[in-house]
Structure formats: C-alpha cells, structure tokens
Amino acid sequence: MEKEKNFFEDLLDDTLFDDPEDENENVEDTELQEEEENQGEEKQDNGQEKRDDRSQKNRDAEEARKRREREKREREKVKEIEEESKRVQKLGEQLVEFKKKYPNVDLAELDEDKNFKRFIEGKLLGKKDFTQLYEEYLEVKAELSGKTTEEIKKNYERKAQSSSGSSIAKEITTPTDVYSEEEFKKLTEKIPYMHPSEVDKIWEKYEKTLNYYKNNKR
Amino acid sequence: MPNTLRAELVSLSNRMYKEWYNKTVLVQSCDNSWEGEFDLDKREVDIPIYHDLTVHQTTLKEHELKPATVEFVRASTKRVSIDKMRYSHWGETKISTLINKLSANDSIVREKMMNKWAQEAEKELGIWCAKLPNKQTIDLTDLLGGNGVLDETNVVHALDILKAHAISNKYTPEDFKLYVSEKFETVLRDSKILTGANLDANEAFRKGFVGYANGVDIRKIEIPEITTRNSNTKLVDAEWGIWKTRDGIQYVVPYKDTINYDISPEQVLLGGKGYQSVEFYDFFNLYPGRLQKVKIRYTENANPPAL
Numbered sequence: 001m002e003k004e005k006n007f008f009e010d011l012l013d014d015t016l017f018d019d020p021e022d023e024n025e026n027v028e029d030t031e032l033q034e035e036e037e038n039q040g041e042e043k044q045d046n047g048q049e050k051r052d053d054r055s056q057k058n059r060d061a062e063e064a065r066k067r068r069e070r071e072k073r074e075r076e077k078v079k080e081i082e083e084e085s086k087r088v089q090k091l092g093e094q095l096v097e098f099k100k101k102y103p104n105v106d107l108a109e110l111d112e113d114k115n116f117k118r119f120i121e122g123k124l125l126g127k128k129d130f131t132q133l134y135e136e137y138l139e140v141k142a143e144l145s146g147k148t149t150e151e152i153k154k155n156y157e158r159k160a161q162s163s164s165g166s167s168i169a170k171e172i173t174t175p176t177d178v179y180s181e182e183e184f185k186k187l188t189e190k191i192p193y194m195h196p197s198e199v200d201k202i203w204e205k206y207e208k209t210l211n212y213y214k215n216n217k218r
Numbered sequence: 219m220p221n222t223l224r225a226e227l228v229s230l231s232n233r234m235y236k237e238w239y240n241k242t243v244l245v246q247s248c249d250n251s252w253e254g255e256f257d258l259d260k261r262e263v264d265i266p267i268y269h270d271l272t273v274h275q276t277t278l279k280e281h282e283l284k285p286a287t288v289e290f291v292r293a294s295t296k297r298v299s300i301d302k303m304r305y306s307h308w309g310e311t312k313i314s315t316l317i318n319k320l321s322a323n324d325s326i327v328r329e330k331m332m333n334k335w336a337q338e339a340e341k342e343l344g345i346w347c348a349k350l351p352n353k354q355t356i357d358l359t360d361l362l363g364g365n366g367v368l369d370e371t372n373v374v375h376a377l378d379i380l381k382a383h384a385i386s387n388k389y390t391p392e393d394f395k396l397y398v399s400e401k402f403e404t405v406l407r408d409s410k411i412l413t414g415a416n417l418d419a420n421e422a423f424r425k426g427f428v429g430y431a432n433g434v435d436i437r438k439i440e441i442p443e444i445t446t447r448n449s450n451t452k453l454v455d456a457e458w459g460i461w462k463t464r465d466g467i468q469y470v471v472p473y474k475d476t477i478n479y480d481i482s483p484e485q486v487l488l489g490g491k492g493y494q495s496v497e498f499y500d501f502f503n504l505y506p507g508r509l510q511k512v513k514i515r516y517t518e519n520a521n522p523p524a525l
Contacts, residue, residue: 188225191232192475193256196239199232210229214222 087125094130101131110134115141145215178209226317227476231495233321234332235474241336243426243439244343244397244460248469248501253295256472261498263472264295268465269505300472300500304338306331311481311490343469343501344441348458348525350503350511356383356461359515366515368402370409377432380461380512387507393463394508395435399445401454401516403428403438446523455520459512466509469501 095107110116119140120133128136179187187206191199239246253264310316320328359366361379368376381391396402406412412429426437445457474497483489503509513522 184225185221188221188228191228192473193258195252196232196235196250196471203232207229210222210225214226 090125091130094125097129098131098134102134105134145211177205178212179205181213184209184213223313223317226321227313227493230317230321231474231476231497234328234335234495235471235497237328238332238335238339239471240425241333242340243437244347244441245336245339245469246425247395247397247437247462247464248343248467249465250469250471252470252472256300256498258473258498261300262297263300263470264297265468265470265502265504267294267296267504296504298500298502300470300498302500303496303498304335305494305496306335308476308493308495311486311492313478313491313493316493340439341441341443343467344439344444344458344460345525346501347460347462347467347509347511348444348522350509354506354510355513356380356510357513359456359513359521365518367518368405368514368516370405373405373409374411374432376514377434380434381432383461383510389463389507391433394461395437395463396512397426397437397439397460397462398512398514399440399454399457399459400438401445401457402436402459402514405516406431406436444522444525446520448517455517456513456515456522458522459514461510461512463505463508466505467501467503469499471497471499473498 098105099107116134116137119137120130123133124130178184184206187202191206249266251266253266256263308316308320310319319325322328356379358368358376358379362368362372362376377396380394380396384391384394406428409431411431426439428436428438430436439460445454447453448455474495476493476495478491478493481490481492486492515521
C-alpha cells in the first residue's frame, strides 16, 4: 500500500501537499509581533488606561478575538492535514484495487505515461475511481488509434511484462477482419461510384481497414 | 502500405454525403436507385423504369402461367445523362490538415457546409417541383370553392381531392405523400384530425414527419422559396405543396469524391493544390401522374410565388 501511494501523488491538488504549517507560522509570527508592539504601547499608555476602563475592555476583547482566530486556524490546519492523509490513503486504496484487477499492468510505467497523466489530471479522486479512469483512457486511446481496447491493454501488459523481466513472447496480432492492401486499393477507387446502399454494406470494414493501415504506417 | 490519404478523402466524401442527405426531407423522399456504374466521361447512368411492371391474368383451367414473354420485375432501365454537380472548395492546401479538420466528429465547418448542401438540395428540388407544368397542378384555391382558403373546416375535403386525383389516374393514394410547410400542420392541428394510427415504430422519428390525416401521410418541408409569407408575421399565406410517390422523382447521386485541383501562384502565394468535395447528381420525373404540385392558399387572395 505504501508503495502504491507514491504513484500519481503529484496529480493531487498541489496546495494540499504544500506544508501548510509554514504559511501559518508566518502569520503567527506577524501576529505575535503585533501583540508585542501592542504590549509596548500598553506600557506607555498605562496611566491613561487606568483612567479609561472602556479602552481596557476593548483591548481585552481584541485579544480574545485574536486568540479565537488563532485557534480556528489551528483547527483548520489539523483538518487539512487529516484530509490530505485521507486523500493519499484513498488513492492508495484505489491503486491497490487497480492492481487486483490488472495485476500485469506496471503502475510505474503508467505513472511515466505523460498522456495518461494528462488524461487523469483533475479527475483523480473525483467521481470515478482510478480503475475506471484507466479503463476510460484505454477506450479513448483505442478510439483515437483505431485499435480495440483489448489491443491497447495488451500493449500495456506487454510493457509491464518486459519491464519486469518476463520471458513471455510478444503476441503478434494478425488482422483477419480488414481488407488486404489490394482489396483496399480497389475499393478506394470504386467507392466514389458505388451506390450508398452498397457502400453501407462494406463501410464498417472499410473504415476499420483505413484505421489499421493509417496506424501501422505511422 | 496503401495510400491512406486518398482513402481518407474517399471516406470523408461518403461521410459528407450521408450527413447532408439525412438532413433533407424532400430529397430523401425520392427514389435513389441506379444500376451499373456511373460513366464519368459520358456522365451517364442507368435508372430503373417502373412503369412497365405488368400483371398477367389467366385461369387455372388454362394453366397458362407464362402467357407473355419472359420479363422480370425492374428488368428495364433507362439511360440518363447526369447534368448537375455540386462542389465546395476547402480552404486548405495541405491534405493532412484538411483531413484532420474535416474528419473530426465535431467539425463545425463540415457540419455547417453539410447543412448548406442539404438546404440547397431541398431548395433546388422544391423550386423544380413548383415549376411543373399546369397539367401536373392540383389547384386547391380553385377546387375548394369560395375564396379558396384552406382552413380547419375544409382540410379533410382538400385531402379527399388529392386522393381522388390519385385514384382517377389509376394510382393507389396510399403510395402518395404530401409535402407542405408548417402552416398546413397548424391547420391540421386546429382541425384535430391528425392521427398516428398508421405509425410504424420508426415513423415518428423520420425527419419531417407530421402525421396521418384522413389517410394521407403528411411531411413538413422548409423551403422558403416556394411559400408566400406575410410581410409582418412571416407566417405562410400561400404555398406550393408537393403530392408525390417515391418514384415520382428519381434523384440520383452516382458519384461523390474529394478531388484536388491546381491553384496558380496568382491566386495563392507560390501556388499549390486546392481540394474540393464534388458530387454529380440529377433528378428526373419519368411518370408525371406520380408527381403533382398543389396550389394552397391559407389567406384570402394570397397566392404562392410565381417561379
């Protein structure tokens, strides 16, 4: 769990990982300084204060207010730290769940995948959990590349296996559901003349073939 | 590896055709069959002929089941010349950029252009129908009597007249559909005779479907050029309706592609290649009785536009 926690932490809200104590300490220092200055001024005006009970009361009230504010800030600081640790904990749990579902996927590889990180940025710990985000990413990538999600997934699994030193041979996928180069070329020339109803019959396979050759060319 | 850029242009053209075609009502209502392959040089194509379908009669006693020469349904075709063409220049000289821009699912340029193509196709066909000769006209302004105004009190009678015209021409009224503006729909609603009794599951989702009234399938078209509108309210005062069967118009698009052409250095710095989506198309009315224009008036003294 501790290991998984380290991945994707950089995508959590940056402000939550900044040490909030530093900021609060600065605020406190300023306030203490102000208080000291106030106290110095108090000594000078002692004679007057004794004569003026009302101003004394005002100062007491001011100090009480500042104390309350300080306490409130401290409570908020504790709450933030708790929330932050909860988020890290939640992410860790989601990554553990993910590893259970996809044991072959290497999280370190995924953590280095810039596209994936761009995809999940802002979505992490949102409505969808990490596994759902990963699955959605596979779908989007499949759509864009014209491959199936299974093919994309296999790529990730192969990466994971090779990075962990596995000796499992890479799968070679031979597309059986696309036109041969010759057929594809002939169809490309013929389609502008074909009746729409005839085109409809071959369209799905033609588009699939087009995506296949397009992706393999690049 | 095959040339995928060429294939992508072909794919784009087909996609565009489907998109604009599905946005139409009147064009979609036409028969779009053709046979064989379009001859790009001669611009000729064969379209089917339906009027020579025959039913032979015999008696079981005679047992003459083949009294006529052998013939098959839709056996004959007519060779027609394709005369019309629509095209759009695309403002890109780099093919990969053009494809990426226009092929995107959410391409605004493509969407707008296809709306335009659909509107132009509807408009052209609508005007062509409105220009049909007098012998193909059903003048409701005259036939309804009085001031000739069609309203909720006589709309059933008007539909009866249309059906009677089909019957008198020896056609089945159920084969006909009436294409009219939104004003006709208003009249039908006011008359409360609009029914969905004959609906099949998908009917209500078809573009332009209004409903069935007095056994007539009514479809709404949006072609401003064949309507006369009130100058203030813009509501329809009069219009040309279209009363037709599917084969009343044969509308074919036998060629569609995206092709390149040379741009001279005078037009674009250093010159280059321009791209344009092209479609050859044409429409025909081989059976005058199956296509008629209907003169309709909703306001006294109003007349549809003279085209």
